[in-house]
Amino acid sequence: EVQLVQSGAVVKKPGESLKISCDTSGYTFTNHWVGWVRQMPGKGLEWIGFIYPYDSDTKYSPSFQGQVTISADKFISMAYLQWNSLKASDTAIYYCVRRASPGYCSGGNCNVFDHWGQGTLVTVSS
Amino acid sequence: SSVLTQPPSVSVAPGKTARITCAGNNIGSTTVHWYQQKPGQAPVLVIYYDTDRPSGIPERLSGSNSGNVATLTISRVEAGDEADYYCQVWDSSTEQVVFGGGTKLTVL
Numbered sequence: 001e002v003q004l005v006q007s008g009a010v011v012k013k014p015g016e017s018l019k020i021s022c023d024t025s026g027y028t029f030t031n032h033w034v035g036w037v038r039q040m041p042g043k044g045l046e047w048i049g050f051i052y053p054y055d056s057d058t059k060y061s062p063s064f065q066g067q068v069t070i071s072a073d074k075f076i077s078m079a080y081l082q083w084n085s086l087k088a089s090d091t092a093i094y095y096c097v098r099r100a101s102p103g104y105c106s107g108g109n110c111n112v113f114d115h116w117g118q119g120t121l122v123t124v125s126s
Numbered sequence: 127s128s129v130l131t132q133p134p135s136v137s138v139a140p141g142k143t144a145r146i147t148c149a150g151n152n153i154g155s156t157t158v159h160w161y162q163q164k165p166g167q168a169p170v171l172v173i174y175y176d177t178d179r180p181s182g183i184p185e186r187l188s189g190s191n192s193g194n195v196a197t198l199t200i201s202r203v204e205a206g207d208e209a210d211y212y213c214q215v216w217d218s219s220t221e222q223v224v225f226g227g228g229t230k231l232t233v234l
Contacts, residue, residue, distance in 0.1 A: 045212050047223035061222055111216035112159045116168040
């Protein structure tokens with residue numbers, strides 16, 4: 001059974017750094033892109049980016065490029081989302097997701113997310 | 127780049143049919159996926175490749191995509207269908223995942 005289990009809720013102050021994690025199991029981690037999706041309070045879903053753990057190739061939404069870093073450790077099947085300096089506007093639930101199609105594949109058919117983590121609530125407040 | 131427009135809310139009586147639209151310029155030329163998010167839960171994929179259902183998703187949920195509108199249809203609506211629904215595409219011109227704004231389905 002494919003599972004994505006995320007780290008727990010966290011409260012941080014503006015300017016602090018943070019790294020949240022996504023522990024995957026039930027499939028070959030290096031075969032599938034793993035991504036992150038943000039959901040601000042009461043709002044919709046926003047794609048942040050994803051990483052291909054096989055070679056660490058990474059794609060970001062322009063809205064998040066430079067604001068966060070996505071990484072993966074293929075030896076322990078974990079993906080991460082990291083901030084160097086949090087802002088109050090980073091307060092949101094963050095979901096990790098698995099892209100259904102393995103490997104390099106382009107087009108709409110490839111970019112669908114078949115498994116989601118339970119979400120990590122990040123609260124940034126002074 | 128793709129902009130996907132969904133109605134903020136749709137209301138339907140139990141047993142009736144709900145249709146949730148996702149409008150985008152020539153959306154019929156790409157592939158649309160749909161997610162269901164119940165309160166306090168993570169989203170779940172309910173329709174992929176315009177019309178396909180993952181295992182465990184009831185046949186009451188179906189999808190279509192043509193022209194400038196994709197539609198998620200829920201037949202014989204039940205109270206348990208009450209949720210937010212999001213459409214999603216891949217914008218090949220910008221290489222980005224794009225989500226619609228979401229539609230809150232209320233079962234009266």
